[in-house]
Amino acid sequence: MSSRDYLGEFEHIIVLALLRLEDQAYGVTVRQEIEVRTRREVSIGAVYATLDRLERKGYVKSHRGDPTPERGGRSKRFFRVTAKGVAAVNRTQRALQGLTEGLDLIRSYS
């Protein structure tokens, strides 16, 4: 993976949600965290499709928890951000900050 690889918009949002949730990050909490923080309704399918892509890129890792009766005997899949993922989110943040620096977004473009 090149050092110029940036996260896509939704990838960026998901990685930030994982960082906020720390060791409590699984499908439900990630989806709810994004909805609460961004006021945007997201589907669980979109969350998992993006998490799978991030895992293939090596930006996140996952492990399965124990099955629980509340989930019909199904296990949770917990996610955490890898060092490579943290580097990618920092790179993306810096690129966005560089682009927005000096712009008076609220006054000039609203």
Added chain:
Amino acid sequence: MTSQEGFGRPPRIATWFVKLFASAEEESILGDLLEEYSDLASKSGVPFARRWYWRQTVKTILHLGGTGFRGAPWSTAVAVIGGFVLHRFISGLPDKILSTVTDRYLAFWSTHFNAYVWMLNGMSIEHLIGAMFVGCVVALVAKGREMIATMTLALVLCVFIGAAFVWIATHRPMDVAWMLWACADPLAIVFGGAIVRMRRSAAATPPASICTD
């Protein structure tokens, strides 16, 4: 008491649709949906939770369908083209067999005309079984994207059927029964894909005593 006993089950058809499309993530997605459904049902009521479940199902299916195709466009396309060729070959077989048999045993059919009529009617069912077989083969080839591949093939066939409808409507009197019957092939292909997907899903699910779906 499990959450399902307290607030009823989430919509079964919606759950079945998610199972069809979420191949690798089936367990996690269904578990997450059930957990949120139970939580919503206790806070906002069952009707609200059911609407939310259906909304999530539709969005999830659309998303998984899109990412499934984009993830492996070439192998999906090969499965669809192969399925199309196989369907062309198989759909012509019953007619060929019937004409061979009638030519060979002409004397028999003239004395057993009812059997001949029965065989003609049976051909339509053979067409359907053939289309379902094609759906199964395409789904077997497109492992993990069974529904995407069979639905794409069904859509391609629908385009051809639609073009045939337009041609017939402008050149010949409309035969509504034939038109309806022509739509059965794409449905049978998708049904074949669903059979393979459900078989794979059942084989991949570990036996769990507390699993209720």
